[in-house]
Amino acid sequence: MPSQPPPVPSRVTVLHARALARLTGAAEARRSERFFADQGRVVAALVGLSVLGSAAVAAGPFILRHLIDTSLPTGRVRDLAVPVLLLCAVLVFESTVLSLRMALIARLGGVVSVRIRQTVNAHLQRLPFAFFPRSQQGEVMTVMSSDVLAAQNAISATVQAVICRLADIVVGTAVVFVLDWRLSLAVMVFAPATLVIIRSGRRRLAALSQRQRELEGQLMAQVSDTASVSGALHVRLFDRVDYERERFDAAGAELLAAAREQARLTSRVRFLVSLGIVATMTAVVTLGAWLVSSERTTLGTVAALGGALLVSFGPLSTAVDLRSELAGAGASFRRIFALLDVPEDEAATMAAGSPAVLAGQAPAAAGDLLAGAGRRSRPAPALAVPRPLDLDLDPRVGADAAPVGLDLALDEVWFAYDQAVPGPARAVGAAAGDHPGPDDPSWNLRGVTLRVAAGTTTAVVGASGAGKTTIAYLASGVHRPQRGRVLLGGVPLDAIPPARLHAAIGVVPQDPHLFHDTIAANLRYGRLDATDDELRAALDAASLSALLDRLPEGLATRVGARGYRLSGGERQRLAIARVLLQSPRVLVLDEATSALDTVSEAAVRTALDRLAVGRTCLVIAHRLSTVIDADRIYVMDHGRVVEDGTHRDLLADGGAYARLYRPSTV
Numbered sequence: 001m002p003s004q005p006p007p008v009p010s011r012v013t014v015l016h017a018r019a020l021a022r023l024t025g026a027a028e029a030r031r032s033e034r035f036f037a038d039q040g041r042v043v044a045a046l047v048g049l050s051v052l053g054s055a056a057v058a059a060g061p062f063i064l065r066h067l068i069d070t071s072l073p074t075g076r077v078r079d080l081a082v083p084v085l086l087l088c089a090v091l092v093f094e095s096t097v098l099s100l101r102m103a104l105i106a107r108l109g110g111v112v113s114v115r116i117r118q119t120v121n122a123h124l125q126r127l128p129f130a131f132f133p134r135s136q137q138g139e140v141m142t143v144m145s146s147d148v149l150a151a152q153n154a155i156s157a158t159v160q161a162v163i164c165r166l167a168d169i170v171v172g173t174a175v176v177f178v179l180d181w182r183l184s185l186a187v188m189v190f191a192p193a194t195l196v197i198i199r200s201g202r203r204r205l206a207a208l209s210q211r212q213r214e215l216e217g218q219l220m221a222q223v224s225d226t227a228s229v230s231g232a233l234h235v236r237l238f239d240r241v242d243y244e245r246e247r248f249d250a251a252g253a254e255l256l257a258a259a260r261e262q263a264r265l266t267s268r269v270r271f272l273v274s275l276g277i278v279a280t281m282t283a284v285v286t287l288g289a290w291l292v293s294s295e296r297t298t299l300g301t302v303a304a305l306g307g308a309l310l311v312s313f314g315p316l317s318t319a320v321d322l323r324s325e326l327a328g329a330g331a332s333f334r335r336i337f338a339l340l341d342v343p344e345d346e347a348a349t350m351a352a353g354s355p356a357v358l359a360g361q362a363p364a365a366a367g368d369l370l371a372g373a374g375r376r377s378r379p380a381p382a383l384a385v386p387r388p389l390d391l392d393l394d395p396r397v398g399a400d401a402a403p404v405g406l407d408l409a410l411d412e413v414w415f416a417y418d419q420a421v422p423g424p425a426r427a428v429g430a431a432a433g434d435h436p437g438p439d440d441p442s443w444n445l446r447g448v449t450l451r452v453a454a455g456t457t458t459a460v461v462g463a464s465g466a467g468k469t470t471i472a473y474l475a476s477g478v479h480r481p482q483r484g485r486v487l488l489g490g491v492p493l494d495a496i497p498p499a500r501l502h503a504a505i506g507v508v509p510q511d512p513h514l515f516h517d518t519i520a521a522n523l524r525y526g527r528l529d530a531t532d533d534e535l536r537a538a539l540d541a542a543s544l545s546a547l548l549d550r551l552p553e554g555l556a557t558r559v560g561a562r563g564y565r566l567s568g569g570e571r572q573r574l575a576i577a578r579v580l581l582q583s584p585r586v587l588v589l590d591e592a593t594s595a596l597d598t599v600s601e602a603a604v605r606t607a608l609d610r611l612a613v614g615r616t617c618l619v620i621a622h623r624l625s626t627v628i629d630a631d632r633i634y635v636m637d638h639g640r641v642v643e644d645g646t647h648r649d650l651l652a653d654g655g656a657y658a659r660l661y662r663p664s665t666v
């Protein structure tokens with residue numbers, strides 16, 4: 001969907017979108033036109049059928065009047081045939097129009113719901129990673145389910161239903177006027193009064209609908225949290241079954257209260273509308289009876305008027321329910337577009353990568369801060385001369401020959417998670433001048449400069465929370481720095497197309513994710529066109545061939561939600577095999593072997609060492625024993641690099657690294 005050119009809106013769809021915004025009370029609903037802009041004919045047909053259905057009913061009262069005033073008095077059955085057959089024809093026509101409408105509603109609704117979901121999903125895939133740790137999964141699921149359903153209903157059915165009711169009023173009033181203008185006076189009073197009653201309390205209804213949607217999202221969020229594998233495990237480990245139930249019940253009770261108030265509001269208005277209909281009927285029948293008795297009108301006319309009132313104005317009592325539906329749809333449109341308005345990754349990148357930063361002018365404050373950081377540094381390996389923007393990042397280059405690494409560098413990088421959170425306001429206010437001062441505690445990385453020369457291995461060590469994993473995120477382009485640059489082969493990451501970037505950099509995160517799919521599908525996340533033999537070779541290299549032999553379904557074995565059917569070590573080795581298949585030129589390993597036992601760690605290390613030949617490796621490590629052989633080690637403390645050098649040099653210096661190293665070797 002997103003790759004297709006946007007459909008050209010027609011006058012009908014523009015008007016339909018306007019009507020949606022008006023009726024739902026949500027200005028955002030106008031933007032929903034993009035989902036049905038090419039469905040102008042279907043929308044026009046639906047509106048036409050809605051009016052036609054109401055107009056067809058208009059014939060009924062006249063036929064009835066003829067039946068009573070002209071056919072019945074003759075006493076001949078033959079005279080009844082024509083009006084009765086005509087009445088039947090009207091009913092058949094009305095049923096045909098109704099079934100055609102239902103078919104079109106289903107068609108339009110289907111198209112619209114698929115498109116909204118496609119658009120939301122495509123948007124989610126393009127959102128910066130920073131969005132996800134902050135958002136509640138259940139909220140997103142509610143947008144995808146209830147909100148899409150309500151929006152789809154409003155677009156395909158509810159607006160048409162409102163048009164039907166309006167057409168009913170217009171046609172009904174006209175019929176009554178033609179039948180007897182004197183009796184139509186009663187209707188003239190009733191119709192506007194009904195509209196006023198129906199519109200009353202709309203604001204309260206809208207607020208209630210919004211709250212209900214929020215509560216539904218909250219409930220879904222709780223369910224998706226506690227029904228996830230790790231959530232369910234922790235609920236049981238801490239025996240919080242009752243606690244979770246009570247929390248759910250409390251939100252459920254509030255939801256119920258909101259639903260009850262909505263029902264109360266709706267039934268009160270429905271009662272008032274019904275009362276209005278009864279009052280009008282009584283007035284018409286009383287006035288009609290007087291006119292009949294004084295021979296000013298016929299019995300057939302009064303009966304026809306009663307029929308017209310019932311058929312055209314009766315359904316108005318159900319129009320009250322449309323109010324609730326429209327108010328709910330308004331809340332849903334707001335939530336759908338609030339999600340779609342979260343700036344996508346490209347926007348965030350543009351905002352962070354101001355021209356000054358791209359041109360290599362480091363912010364003045366950064367230099368000042370570094371000067372005061374007390375960092376002890378040896379000369380770093382020289383950075384390669386920046387290459388042109390079209391640098392060759394193809395991971396397959398040199399697949400047969402030795403792989404070719406790329407320089408990786410962080411250049412005076414400042415990063416704060418709190419500022420990485422996307423949002424409409426953030427997109428506007430992301431200019432460099434808006435960032436907090438250098439002493440602000442919200443910075444998670446403070447002027448980090450780090451260089452990994454092509455084909456070498458660099459390790460990052462430091463205490464928990466020092467910012468090691470954050471460096472892995474920035475080096476792989478998952479987060480973008482607010483100040484400074486990350487360079488791959490001398491090219492700022494902002495200038496590299498995401499597909500090429502992610503083909504060039506392979507990451508084994510701290511807690512690798514496995515999808516609820518087969519081992520083969522999880523491995524092919526690394527390379528979609530890998531053959532089964534290549535998958536087996538990768539598993540073999542990651543010391544997993546024994547596991548594969550043990551599983552009856554082999555590569556087709558499903559690993560379960562988040563891979564919980566595998567041991568922690570097996571999950572991690574599967575993640576390593578996945579990156580082995582990706583064969584990137586730069587590897588970022590975040591505690592990649594921490595969950596392995598000594599034997600399998602040795603096997604994986606051998607595989608990683610083999611993979612690392614010629615490639616650039618950035619290793620985030622806790623166990624200092626694993627980084628001794630690194631070409632260079634950076635020591636982090638509170639978001640800063642405080643030392644760097646080789647293991648031997650750093651130990652000899654007797655600084656932070658030596659203090660970290662000694663306890664771990666005791």
Ligand SMILES: Nc1ncnc2c1ncn2[C@@H]1O[C@H](COP(=O)(O)OP(=O)(O)OP(=O)(O)O)[C@@H](O)[C@H]1O
Nearest residue numbers: 133417418444462463464465466467468469470471
């Ligand atoms: N998504 C996030 N939102 C806000 N703050 C975060 C987020 N992730 C990490 N942080 C904070 O950033 C800082 C650095 O975290 P990071 O994960 O990089 O540390 P680390 O050195 O890798 O620690 P560890 O060795 O314990 O994994 C910590 O203070 C942490 O609380």
